[in-house]
Amino acid sequence: DELELGNYPHYMLKEIYEQPVAVQRTYSGRIGPTHKSANLLDIKITLPPQLNSIVFLACGTSYYASQIGKYIIERETHIPVRCEYASEFLTSARLFNRQDLVIAISQSGETADTREALLIAKRKGIEVAGLVNVVGSQIARIAGQGMYLHCGAEIGVASTKAFACQVAALIIFMLYLKKHLSSIRVSGDITPAHTPLLEPSPSFPSPQPNQPSSSRLFDPPVTKDVNGQPLEESIVRVCSALRDLPVLMQHVLSNTTTMSTIDEIVAFMKDRKSAIFLGRGIGYPVALEGALKMKEISYIHAEGYPAGEVKHGPIALIDEDMPVFFIVSASDSVVLTKIVNNMEEISTRGGKIITVTDCEPTNSDEKVQAQLKRVRSISAYTISVPCSDLCCSPILFTIPLQLIAYRIAVEKGINPDRPRNLAKSVTVE
Numbered sequence: 001d002e003l004e005l006g007n008y009p010h011y012m013l014k015e016i017y018e019q020p021v022a023v024q025r026t027y028s029g030r031i032g033p034t035h036k037s038a039n040l041l042d043i044k045i046t047l048p049p050q051l052n053s054i055v056f057l058a059c060g061t062s063y064y065a066s067q068i069g070k071y072i073i074e075r076e077t078h079i080p081v082r083c084e085y086a087s088e089f090l091t092s093a094r095l096f097n098r099q100d101l102v103i104a105i106s107q108s109g110e111t112a113d114t115r116e117a118l119l120i121a122k123r124k125g126i127e128v129a130g131l132v133n134v135v136g137s138q139i140a141r142i143a144g145q146g147m148y149l150h151c152g153a154e155i156g157v158a159s160t161k162a163f164a165c166q167v168a169a170l171i172i173f174m175l176y177l178k179k180h181l182s183s184i185r186v187s188g189d190i191t192p193a194h195t196p197l198l199e200p201s202p203s204f205p206s207p208q209p210n211q212p213s214s215s216r217l218f219d220p221p222v223t224k225d226v227n228g229q230p231l232e233e234s235i236v237r238v239c240s241a242l243r244d245l246p247v248l249m250q251h252v253l254s255n256t257t258t259m260s261t262i263d264e265i266v267a268f269m270k271d272r273k274s275a276i277f278l279g280r281g282i283g284y285p286v287a288l289e290g291a292l293k294m295k296e297i298s299y300i301h302a303e304g305y306p307a308g309e310v311k312h313g314p315i316a317l318i319d320e321d322m323p324v325f326f327i328v329s330a331s332d333s334v335v336l337t338k339i340v341n342n343m344e345e346i347s348t349r350g351g352k353i354i355t356v357t358d359c360e361p362t363n364s365d366e367k368v369q370a371q372l373k374r375v376r377s378i379s380a381y382t383i384s385v386p387c388s389d390l391c392c393s394p395i396l397f398t399i400p401l402q403l404i405a406y407r408i409a410v411e412k413g414i415n416p417d418r419p420r421n422l423a424k425s426v427t428v429e
């Protein structure tokens with residue numbers, strides 16, 4: 001009955017509403033059913049004996065999911081990650097390192113650019129894997145190892161539930177890396193921008209000046225994560241958040257306040273020619289995905305941008321006719337302060353702000369409360385999704401953006417399942 005529309009007017013809407021169940025299918029059998037323990041089952045991805053970096057190859061929405069994966073993996077494990085547009089990879093002189101782990105991300109498993117880029121890596125003898133939805137597809141077969149998303153058939157051309165499941169699969173992959181962090185050997189000397197590498201430890205070997213940095217084994221064994229939380233506890237924390245996620249997603253989909261705010265945003269947006277989507281940190285790839293949905297389904301020109309980059313160009317476009325969507329993650333306090341400044345910059349130039357945030361009005365932190373108050377007062381429209389672990393939040397943020405794009409398309413008489421010039425699976429390079 002997956003192929004039946006049932007009471008839904010379009011597959012896209014059906015698939016948006018299927019997301020809670022789809023995400024549950026992605027994690028089922030991979031994390032245990034109780035909140036007490038992580039009970040994380042190993043996935044079949046062999047890591048190179050010495051890891052230089054993880055390289056994601058993908059196109060379209062899958063590429064934006066890979067960017068969320070990069071953010072999550074680097075933040076939680078400090079293993080370097082590169083995201084490559086498969087098409088660019090094929091035509092530029094981008095390099096693989098023999099110690100890279102190359103992972104193709106694809107819903108269909110048939111995207112020609114992703115398949116060809118993966119083949120190049122495989123022929124070079126590099127360890128490859130796939131995160132794929134369609135069982136037995138070409139990319140799945142070439143990869144030979146990895147994870148199936150199990151999100152069910154996705155018929156609508158614009159990817160919705162596959163995106164949610166890709167992010168869920170990437171969270172599970174991050175947990176797998178975290179679980180084995182003590183035995184992962186990472187090449188080179190890695191210095192993260194903001195956070196200390198690991199808990200300072202007297203026996204932790206620090207690189208000596210004038211000596212070539214070789215490999216770094218996480219030795220002594222890693223016991224705490226980047227936030228200082230014991231590793232096992234932090235794995236349990238994210239597993240619990242994943243288990244709770246379908247209920248929170250359902251909450252977004254059935255929230256009447258959210259739906260009436262979406263009605264207002266649709267009425268405001270439907271005759272617009274352009275929009276800008278901004279986010280910082282994990283909100284940035286969400287902004288890119290929101291802009292992509294707006295383009296492909298609603299035919300409104302939309303640009304996704306890192307919020308901090310706006311002052312280097314796009315701010316010239318801001319006037320009272322320019323709607324600006326902000327993705328505001330309340331759980332990242334560094335980002336929150338900076339993005340509120342960016343919102344002020346847009347607001348003082350007359351830009352109409354539409355905010356998707358996970359700020360809950362009951363949040364007890366006074367500083368956060370003050371920022372959130374400001375967010376609400378400078379936003380023309382605000383949609384609040386429930387708070388979750390930062391890793392899971394992109395899935396919640398994306399749902400209203402999918403619904404807005406869908407609803408605008410319907411208002412404009414566009415069939416969202418068959419947008420012009422687009423194909424579900426692009427099998428030519």
Ligand code: G6P
Pocket residue numbers: 059060061062105106107108109110111114157158159422423424425426
């Ligand atoms: C097409 C589809 C997109 C999809 C992209 C990558 O452009 O319209 O929805 O994200 O291909 O597809 P893949 O199957 O490789 O994820």
